[in-house]
Amino acid sequence: xxxxxxxxxxxxxxxxxxxxxxxxxxxxxxxxxxxxxxxxxxxxxxxxxxxxxxxxxxxxxxxxxxxxxxxxxxxxxxxxxxxxxxxxxxxxxxxxxxxxxxxxxxxxxxxxxxxxxxxxxxxxxxxxxxxxxxxxxxxxxxxxxxxxxxxxxxxxxxxxxxxxxxxxxxxxxxxxxxxxxxxxxxxxxxxxxxxxxxxxxxxxxxxxxxxxxxxxxxxxxxxxxxxxxxxxxxxxxxxxxxxxxxxxxxxxxxxxxxxxxxxxxxxxxxxxxxxxxxxxxxxxxxxxxxxxxxxxxxxxxxxxxxxxxxxxxxxxxxxxxxxxxxxxxxxxxxxxxxxxxxxxxxxxxxxxxxxxxxxxxxxxxxxxxxxxxxxxxxxxxxxxxxxxxxxxxxxxxxxxxxxxxxxxxxxxxxxxxxxxxxxxxxxxxxxxxxxxxxxxxxxxxxxxxxxxxxxxxxxxxxxxxxxxxxxxxxxxxxxxxxxxxxxxxxxxxxxxxxxxxxxxxxxxxxxxxxxxxxxxxxxxxxxxxxxxxxxxxxxxxxxxxxxxxxx
Numbered sequence: 073x074x075x076x077x078x079x080x081x082x083x084x085x086x087x088x089x090x091x092x093x094x095x096x097x098x099x100x101x102x103x104x105x106x107x108x109x110x111x112x113x114x115x116x117x118x119x120x121x122x123x124x125x126x127x128x129x130x131x132x133x134x135x136x137x138x139x140x141x142x143x144x145x146x147x148x149x150x151x152x153x154x155x156x157x158x159x160x161x162x163x164x165x166x167x168x169x170x171x172x173x174x175x176x177x178x179x180x181x182x183x184x185x186x187x188x189x190x191x192x193x194x195x196x197x198x199x200x201x202x203x204x205x206x207x208x209x210x211x212x213x214x215x216x217x218x219x220x221x222x223x224x225x226x227x228x229x230x231x232x233x234x235x236x237x238x239x240x241x242x243x244x245x246x247x248x249x250x251x252x253x254x255x256x257x258x259x260x261x262x263x264x265x266x267x268x269x270x271x272x273x274x275x276x277x278x279x280x281x282x283x284x285x286x287x288x289x290x291x292x293x294x295x296x297x298x299x300x301x302x303x304x305x306x307x308x309x310x311x312x313x314x315x316x317x318x319x320x321x322x323x324x325x326x327x328x329x330x331x332x333x334x335x336x337x338x339x340x341x342x343x344x345x346x347x348x349x350x351x352x353x354x355x356x357x358x359x360x361x362x363x364x365x366x367x368x369x370x371x372x373x374x375x376x377x378x379x380x381x382x383x384x385x386x387x388x389x390x391x392x393x394x395x396x397x398x399x400x401x402x403x404x405x406x407x408x409x410x411x412x413x414x415x416x417x418x419x420x421x422x423x424x425x426x427x428x429x430x431x432x433x434x435x436x437x438x439x440x441x442x443x444x445x446x447x448x449x450x451x452x453x454x455x456x457x458x459x460x461x462x463x464x465x466x467x468x469x470x471x472x473x474x475x476x477x478x479x480x481x482x483x484x485x486x487x488x489x490x491x492x493x494x495x496x497x498x499x500x501x502x503x504x505x506x507x508x509x510x511x512x513x514x515x516x517x518x519x520x521x522x523x524x525x526x527x528x529x530x531x532x533x534x535x536x537x538x539x540x541x542x543x544x545x546x547x548x549x550x551x552x553x554x555x556x557x558x559x560x561x562x563x564x565x566x567x568x569x570x571x572x573x574x575x576x577x578x579x580x581x582x583x584x585x586x587x588x589x590x591x592x593x594x595x596x597x598x599x600x601x602x603x604x605x606x607x608x609x610x611x612x613x614x615x616x617x618x619x620x621x622x623x
Contacts, residue, residue, distance in 0.1 A: 433487015
């Protein structure tokens with residue numbers, strides 16, 4: 073979840089605290105462009121594999137180690153860019169057994185090879201580095217390392233870096249468009265503690281200095297911000313789920329001090345969640361790597377196959393219902409929301425974080441679907457309508473491209489409300505379900521653009537949705553239905569930024585039912601029942617729109 077939901081005071085300022093979201097008057101710098109733009113120095117190589125090997129000195133808040141980049145050249149080149157925050161020192165870059173030159177600019181590192189690497193060549197180099205990583209001031213909204221202690225005084229350490237950048241703690245191509253096909257994560261931590269990362273544990277190796285190296289292998293493509301670790305005094309237990317692709321392993325890791333309350337709390341939601349999401353979205357995307365839920369020293373994050381949990385084993389969001397309907401207190405928000413990201417965010421990843429609504433809008437909608445799965449469609453609809461009330465409509469949902477900036481925090485509830493509105497337009501729940509499943513099948517383990525998602529949904533629904541996507545995602549205001557009723561006739565039109573906006577909408581032409589009408593930006597007129605007037609006329613609340621009675 074990108075810095076978890078919703079910019080309202082009642083939700084503790086969750087997204088307003090997000091340091092990565094673009095402000096209205098923010099100016100982009102060269103450092104922003106170096107981080108956010110897929111230049112030729114980044115696109116010249118396609119990542120195949122990383123081996124991240126890092127020792128974490130908790131007492132000194134210090135890290136040291138290396139990362140091997142295995143890649144395929146997409147063109148001839150002699151120079152490339154990788155990324156590492158400037159406060160971490162690049163000690164050397166090794167290629168074919170020799171040190172090679174590099175330079176730095178802000179958080180970007182430029183490596184020059186001794187001869188041209190030809191297109192199609194598979195090659196590798198290794199970066200050795202060390203330093204004190206950025207410590208997060210308010211994780212997970214403010215990125216970096218988290219150094220805490222559990223209630224027994226044991227170290228409790230992790231990292232949250234989505235948006236802020238995985239390069240805040242390890243060298244990588246820090247751009248969402250390129251995911252490695254697989255990865256070995258080797259984390260060395262004090263031997264008295266447990267360490268958990270993504271994927272499956274291959275082995276542990278004792279180190280001579282009281283440390284132990286934990287080697288976790290990720291068999292699937294993984295985005296750099298999903299790569300993580302958790303260090304603490306953990307209790308571990310296992311389970312399994314008979315899913316669409318066979319037996320899925322489930323691993324639970326809770327602090328020893330919290331394991332007694334963690335077991336029944338997690339048991340209540342995890343298997344029902346997997347059943348619900350596989351029904352709506354298709355098979356869990358990471359059967360090879362399993363599903364893990366890991367207690368974290370921050371609220372939560374969608375770390376692939378090792379979901380971060382920090383909701384204090386409370387219902388809702390830290391005991392609150394973000395929808396204001398009561399339905400959100402019947403399940404654990406972090407378990408459901410962060411697990412929903414395994415499909416939208418981890419399986420389907422936006423190439424540029426300007427398109428992060430793809431992650432957050434659909435995952436916010438997974439909460440609606442889970443409510444529907446467990447309490448019925450009426451409850452799901454009520455939860456969806458509750459989200460309408462917490463949308464700010466401050467800036468567009470899609471951010472500026474190429475500078476590592478997101479759009480509005482409304483990407484969560486407004487994105488979900490857009491999805492719910494499209495569901496009403498499709499008006500066939502089985503067809504809508506197949507669209508969601510089709511997205512996860514068509515873009516399985518891929519990075520995508522908003523255009524790809526828009527085009528797929530439009531094609532599979534058979535609807536003209538380009539103007540709908542434009543208005544909700546690229547402009548601040550939502551569609552406004554202006555209307556007036558005179559002498560039994562309803563006059564109506566859309567007022568929108570998008571010219572030619574023509575989204576259908578259900579309205580009350582009769583007292584006890586909704587009828588689909590087809591407004592455009594030009595006035596239209598239709599007959600209504602004699603009992604319908606300007607004061608009791610309604611639009612279907614499942615559509616997220618504004619209305620205004622014309623004078």
